[in-house]
Amino acid sequence: MFDLGVAGDDADDLFREITKLYPIDFSGSDLPERFGSEGFWPWQPPLLxxxxxxxxxxxxxxxQALQDRTGGVRIRDVTDWAMAGKWTPPR
Structure with a gap:
């Protein structure tokens, strides 16, 4: 989550806890692509x-700047999803 600096498995844990409180349908979401890995892999420096x-x-x-797909989830997006009960692309 961009606002909190959450990545990888931490994002998975966070969304698991959120969905316990708020039933959100994440079908069709691209959340795994929006959160980078937690670890540091040998191929990351050249890609960066x-x-x-x-x-x-x-x-x-x-x-113009490139649109950043990773870390593009903000707290307001999650609150919108919780209120709607389903995933929609972040603004």
Whole structure:
């Protein structure tokens, strides 16, 4: 969760506890893609470097930032899901 800095298994634990209190249907969600892994893997530094270069290139050429898919879940998204009882793409 972007607001809290939650990633990996911690996100899984957090959402498990939230769904105990609020029945939210997460079918069709892309939550696993939105939370990075907790650990540090050997291939992560090169991928992070490529992502950084792509972001810089996109800003220079197109004058815009890339949409970040990881960590894009905010507390307000979770409260919206709890009130609706189902997952919807984060704003």
């Amino acid at each position: 470097l490529l992502r950084l270069l792509k972001s810089i290139f996109t800003r220079l050429i197109f004058g």
